[in-house]
Amino acid sequence: MISSLPVLPVIFPMITAAMILLFSEVKTRRLIASASSVVQVAITVMMMLAIQTHQILIMPMGGWAAPFGIMLTVDSLSAIMVLLTSIVSVAVIHYSITEKTEKQEHPLRLPLIFFCIAGITLSFVTGDLFNLFVAFEIMLIASYALLTLEIDRKEISHAYPYLAINIIGSALFLCAAGLTYSLFGSLNFADIAISSTLIMTDPRIVVIAVLFTLVFGMKAGFFPLYYWLPNSYPKLPAPVGALFAALLTKVGIYALLRIFGTMLPHQLWGVYSIILLLAIPTMILGAVGALERQSIREILSFNLISHIGIMMVAIGLFTQESIAALIYYIIHHVLVIASLFLLAGLIEARAGSGDLKKLGNIWKQSPILSFLFLIQALSLAGIPPLSGFWGKWMLISEALGIGAGVFVAIIVITSVLSLWSLLRIITTGFWTSSATTTTDSSNHIISKDMVAITLSLVLLSLLIGLSPNSVIKTARRTSQSLFNQFEYTKKVMEYRSIRTPHYHTPKIIESPIQISPEPIEIQEIEEHQG
């Protein structure tokens, strides 16, 4: 059972998606989706528990030996990311089920969400570059469809930048993977890690590192390439937007961690400083952009970018403690941003609009929603007892220890700006009473189930904020195992000499063409051809 764990969270959503498509009755489809997402959480929790005892789980696909066979490799970092994915997806799927009546539901939304989850999960569990590419493609194709599925014809142009940048990104990814193969002769992370220690000073490694930074930076929303994000995410339906905001950008961050932590040697200081330099404008522009926008989810999208900038600082410093801070921060950010997007969706459903100018009096109409939004906004900005604080605290104390005071200052400024932009939603949207939509908004009734689903995400993020010790401990241990490249490569290379119990031994077929022993004949043939 344990040996098959790495593949289960990938194949399970895929089978679910196909099963959902098979049934046309909406009730059956919803039952399958709901049950499957719960089982998925159970599988990933089991994986997390198995990681505690086994450290690294490996599944050789088809029984082929390492470096050439495909190894699905799950270490502590992958297990955390897969667990987060399943938690967010269970919330998103149940929200999506309760959001619409059976007639309104688009028949393709649930299967596409499951295919998207399968792609995201595969990118976390894969142990080689090629399957990372395949996983990105599964995820992106599902996300293109989700993006344009329920969008208005007028707003479909907002999908083009997303489409264009991701197609360019995928092409670059393929080039980078090809370059890696030409340099190392392998695409397996562990195998590359071994070969790259032999040619550590080769400038081509730097080229590869820069290319991968560009590719995954595009997906994550790094400074010059974030334009697509705040224009496309607010156009999505609320649950799909929550899924994208919480997970798709984190896949980019995860891939960078995998490339720099597991695959390449740890002394690429030039590349790390590029990431650090790009982090400054990402943080500042994201925070400033959030101040200027006028609807809840646009403000949240810009805040997402500025927080990606903070994560970039953690990658750029590249010490064991800063990566631990990053892992804690990812856990916090996935839960908080997913719940904020769902809350924004609820508020929009309640008030009929997400525009700050039209909103008003939410505080009186739905005090629970407003209170939850306030808590999560404060948590995102990093106010002390809440979860956002601890990741920033770990990062800031580490940066001060190294002597990178500039970044501390910028992180603090970003946090203040993002707090300002989030409080602006609350002061102008929730507290003012002069609003136009207040009278007719009683028509928009939201179901209690949706609130309950969102509430459970909020409680989970409160839990990791109020008792952060165990999560910080897990993050530190994960960071330690990520820095221990030797252990990872050793575990994968144990599969170098597996003997596959084939049911048949390959026969050596005698060639029907008799090759003449005399070389003279061959010369004659060559002369004829000449």
Added chain:
Amino acid sequence: MKIKSLIVTATTKYIVILLNIVAIAIFLKGHNEPGGGFIAGTISAVSLIMLVIVYGINYTKALIKFNPIILAISGLLIAYGICITPLFFDLPFMFHTEWSPMVFDFGVYLVVVGVISKIIMMIEETK
């Protein structure tokens, strides 16, 4: 769209049968050599396209009698099923015996036929 030429309508039936025989041959050949489920599926789908072009969409629908999406999904489930079967015997995912790649290929064949015929039907119906 229908083609009225007598030569075309008379010969298409036989060509369709021939194409499907070729598809089966290529499907079986693909076990060890170039060929396999995808290519065989494409050839079978081409035969369906010929039926649609020559005899029209209604005739073809009456002839094939299956829902192409259901066909594609059952193909997908067959392919998934043969991939996860080894897990129940404590063998790695996608582990293969002498015959199991052929089952996988058959799944691929059904997916290709289903998807392409669905696309063709949609194009024809929106004309």
